[in-house]
Amino acid sequence: MEQQTNINCYYLGKLYPLYIELDLSIKKITIQWNGKAFICTSPQEGEIDIAAALQAFYTKAGKKLIEERLKSYQQYIKVKYKSFSIENHPSKWGSCNSKGHLTFHWKLIMFPLNAIDYVVVHELCHLIHMNHDRSFWRLVGKIYPTYKEAMTILGTEKTREM
Numbered sequence: 001m002e003q004q005t006n007i008n009c010y011y012l013g014k015l016y017p018l019y020i021e022l023d024l025s026i027k028k029i030t031i032q033w034n035g036k037a038f039i040c041t042s043p044q045e046g047e048i049d050i051a052a053a054l055q056a057f058y059t060k061a062g063k064k065l066i067e068e069r070l071k072s073y074q075q076y077i078k079v080k081y082k083s084f085s086i087e088n089h090p091s092k093w094g095s096c097n098s099k100g101h102l103t104f105h106w107k108l109i110m111f112p113l114n115a116i117d118y119v120v121v122h123e124l125c126h127l128i129h130m131n132h133d134r135s136f137w138r139l140v141g142k143i144y145p146t147y148k149e150a151m152t153i154l155g156t157e158k159t160r161e162m
Contacts, residue, residue: 003019005018009038009054011110012109012116013110013111013112016036018050020039020041021040022042022043024043029053031050031053031054031056032057038057058107059086061109062109065109065116066086069117070120073121073124073143074124077125077127080127081100081123083102084102086106087103087104087105088106089105093105093108094119094120096124096127098130104120104123114146114149115150118147119150121140
């Protein structure tokens, strides 16, 4: 039986309720999203660590979505990334190194798709321009003309609580 909590969680820019259900047959807490709400399944009653389970969910969902977005945008920029990972960097939404490895913050999946797409395009453009000079921003603007709107969303809402 599901029990609604007073917790709401962001997913792709929208808030959804979190429900908890007990399942004594499982070993660890899991979270799933059914399109309308988050369902947290726990092997125990009482106090549970929802934050860690949410981070695991967001990391897995973010990896899948960002991979799709990378494949979609790399054809427009005509670059290939070597690999990517989802991480917990204290001050960056994404990064790119000279070996073609991209990283993305696990909290990105909480934001609207346009903000995620901006970070994906931004990091892919770094495969051509490894700095933030004028030609870098021109390329970002050519591929993603509304990037300034997405920058505003990310710049003002990174402090959202889960």
